[in-house]
Amino acid sequence: MKVLHVIENVDERYGGPAKTVPFLCDNLKKIGVDVSINSVKKYDYESNAIILSSGLKWNNFENSVTDTLRYSFGLYRGLEKQVKGDQQVIIHTHNQWNFPPYCAFKLSKKLNLPLVCSIHGSMYPWSLSQFKWFKKFFWLAFQKRMFQEASCVHATEPGELKAIRDLGITSPIALISNGIELSEFENMPTKSEACAKLGISETKKYILFISRIHPVKGLDFLARALADNSSELSDWELLIAGPTDDDKFLREVNNIFDKSGLTNKIHFLGMLNHADRILPYAASSLFVLPSHTENFGIVIAEAMAARIPVITTKNTPWSEIQEHNCGWWVDLSDENISKALLTALKSSTNELMKKGLNGRSLVVNNYSWDIQAEKTAKLYHWLASGGEKPDFVDVM
Numbered sequence: 315m316k317v318l319h320v321i322e323n324v325d326e327r328y329g330g331p332a333k334t335v336p337f338l339c340d341n342l343k344k345i346g347v348d349v350s351i352n353s354v355k356k357y358d359y360e361s362n363a364i365i366l367s368s369g370l371k372w373n374n375f376e377n378s379v380t381d382t383l384r385y386s387f388g389l390y391r392g393l394e395k396q397v398k399g400d401q402q403v404i405i406h407t408h409n410q411w412n413f414p415p416y417c418a419f420k421l422s423k424k425l426n427l428p429l430v431c432s433i434h435g436s437m438y439p440w441s442l443s444q445f446k447w448f449k450k451f452f453w454l455a456f457q458k459r460m461f462q463e464a465s466c467v468h469a470t471e472p473g474e475l476k477a478i479r480d481l482g483i484t485s486p487i488a489l490i491s492n493g494i495e496l497s498e499f500e501n502m503p504t505k506s507e508a509c510a511k512l513g514i515s516e517t518k519k520y521i522l523f524i525s526r527i528h529p530v531k532g533l534d535f536l537a538r539a540l541a542d543n544s545s546e547l548s549d550w551e552l553l554i555a556g557p558t559d560d561d562k563f564l565r566e567v568n569n570i571f572d573k574s575g576l577t578n579k580i581h582f583l584g585m586l587n588h589a590d591r592i593l594p595y596a597a598s599s600l601f602v603l604p605s606h607t608e609n610f611g612i613v614i615a616e617a618m619a620a621r622i623p624v625i626t627t628k629n630t631p632w633s634e635i636q637e638h639n640c641g642w643w644v645d646l647s648d649e650n651i652s653k654a655l656l657t658a659l660k661s662s663t664n665e666l667m668k669k670g671l672n673g674r675s676l677v678v679n680n681y682s683w684d685i686q687a688e689k690t691a692k693l694y695h696w697l698a699s700g701g702e703k704p705d706f707v708d709v710m
Contacts, residue, residue, distance in 0.1 A: 341687035363588030435609030471631035493683035532604030541574035618673030640673035
């Protein structure tokens, strides 16, 4: 069996899917699935350490027209060339609202190939409200038809499945979580080593925000919460790691830090390469991600794998944080984020460590990539050969 994964972009600056898709493909490859990753270039120089280290096949096609639509003259032909012989081929697409998923959809229809569509959080109400008219046009032009005629839609959590059904989609939906590459967190550097490499003091305690700097990730809520609790920050400082996706938003956040006199406690680490991105986890004692929406939130799971307690919102699918005492899972508001942060800042080192260990146990037992790859392979075999429906597939 051959599976062609089609994704808008997979450079490390792209965000969560640039990690989750290669990790999934690597683990599928380990259990005998022939996979390739097919993307369209966004940056002048692109790389992905996961793809390179695992030896995955990566076809990165030139962007032919506009940066927004990711239109590529070579993508369709490149995908079609990979469909040959008697080998069963499945197309698995990972994006909406631009050319690559449309291209994958058209090829699947032309050659009568099974099509799997991973949503990656794009169908939640908050996500649909962004660039609303642009998305409505594409929804009517092809997106709804693509989901409705897909062999299977892939959701990562029950709320995402419901969001898809609420849009009137009746095709089968597979509920398969994303995973964590636990090996990355087995032999982490010490706090002292991490702080030395990052150029920060090891005598301080660090709050970590690691994600792209964009309104959806809620960094402004964390900035206001820090301002509200500035009197409790004598031993604490903030690490911010990730690329800047919105310069205007970054200026707004910096203005909050400036007005509250916290600028000297804020460390912008920028976009870290694959080898260095573990360092802020090793240096930190608390992780905060006040997102407006997440279909999984891989950095949340990574923080727990690194034994760090987590503050995040009920807009993420992490009720288990509350159930397993791994941190704080709250409704998104300035008051709630501020209260959760204050509680964490006043917690003892032992209390924080206990929550961190609980989080580690949670992800080890439930979110390793090999588990998710086995489910995905089972889905592929069902689509290709029929037989008994997997119990994680919802049909109407």
